[in-house]
Amino acid sequence: MKSLLLGATIIGLAMPTALAQDKPVTIVSYNVQNLFDTIDDENNPRDDTYLSKEAKEARGKDHEDACESYNDKGSHYYKQCIELNWGEESYKQKLMTLGAVIRSFPETPDILVLPETENKKVLDDLVNKALAGLDYTSVIQLDTSNNEHNRGIDVGIISRLPLKGEPETIKVFGEDGDNPHDCQPTRDIVKAQFEMPDGETMHVFGVHSAYQCRKDAMEVLNKERAKLPDDANVVAAGDFNFNCTDIQNGEFQALAREGNWSYPPEIVGCAAPGSAFYYKDQSWSFLDMILVSGALRPDQDSNSTWFADLGSFHTVVTHPSQYAQDARNRVRPKRFNPDNNQGASDHWPVLMRFLKRF
Ligand SMILES: [Ca+2]
Ligand SMILES: [Ca+2]
Ligand SMILES: [Ca+2]
DSSP: OHHHHHHHHHHHHHHHHHHHHHSOEEEEEOOOSOBOOSSOOTTOGGGGGSSOHHHHHHHTHHHHHHHHHHSOTTSHHHHHHHHOOOOHHHHHHHHHHHHHHHHTSSSOOSEEEEEEEOSHHHHHHIIIIISTTSOOOEEEOOOOOOOTTSOOOEEEEEESSOEEEEEEEEEESOSSSOOTTOOOOEEEEEEEEEEOTTSOEEEEEEEEOOGGGHHHHHHHHHHHHHTSOTTSOEEEEEEOOOOHHHHHTTHHHHHHHHTTOBOOGGGSSOOSOOSEEETTTTEEEOOEEEEEOGGGOTTSOOSOSEEEEEEEEEEOOOSGGGEEEOTTOOEEEOOOBTTTTBOOOSSOOEEEEEEEOO
């Protein structure tokens, strides 16, 4: 009897490790809509919109001139630069709401790709304050996307998986390289490698394309993917900014084919809901997507020990602060509103699971 019990104990001890390896690895992409701190970055004129009203008033004419230097006077963005009150209260509430949203997921992500973060400090604050205790030990935010054409938001990545090697950024429409459509420099693509629970490498590209040049940006991504071995585990996740028309006319699919990407069937078609709602033409799109390389396809011979459960792709809408209702009770993403510090983001997160092959 004693030895039987002992045996049970040993099995009991050994099981969690064995199970841990077989647990799915979950990747989520969540555009967090302008997650700025409240501190002025001297190297970035465009973060001046995200200061407290008090700080703006103290600067007086200097602040108005700065706003006018990169916005047409009278435009929405000029007005926002003058009027937005982005104080500690709003920043803290935004962080804690995002934390509450992420904690409310039935499974918290192992890798979380976060477009629209200002710098590493905001990701550290998110991880240490709003997501404390969730073991996000890898925090990547290289803060390289400042340029005169955009507000200096970068794609960040946090993960429970250890990093392999140094993360890097890829310039999208810099001075070098092809740029047939005169696309302006935009957010850098972030590239990082993670160690999966069984030791395999997962390459992750974090993407946030500008809408005007989304197709050219996809070609930049495709070229970067081609630099990795054919049989590598590669995931591209983020805000690709393809709308439902790009899917209906097949332009997105052609670019995905060119990069040998597989995409979830869920994104084909314009059925509600996607990850973002465009009020102007009342349409849903999966602006946010997760794409995978051939090695991660479940239906292909592969040396990879992992495969993407393409059918698991879905939006994760699990917290009340994520949704607003229109007059006809239709649900939409609820953008964060600094006037009352309610809402979370104008995008919904999207999730995909990766499973062990058997
Ligand atoms: Ca700032
Ligand atoms: Ca600044
Ligand atoms: Ca930045």
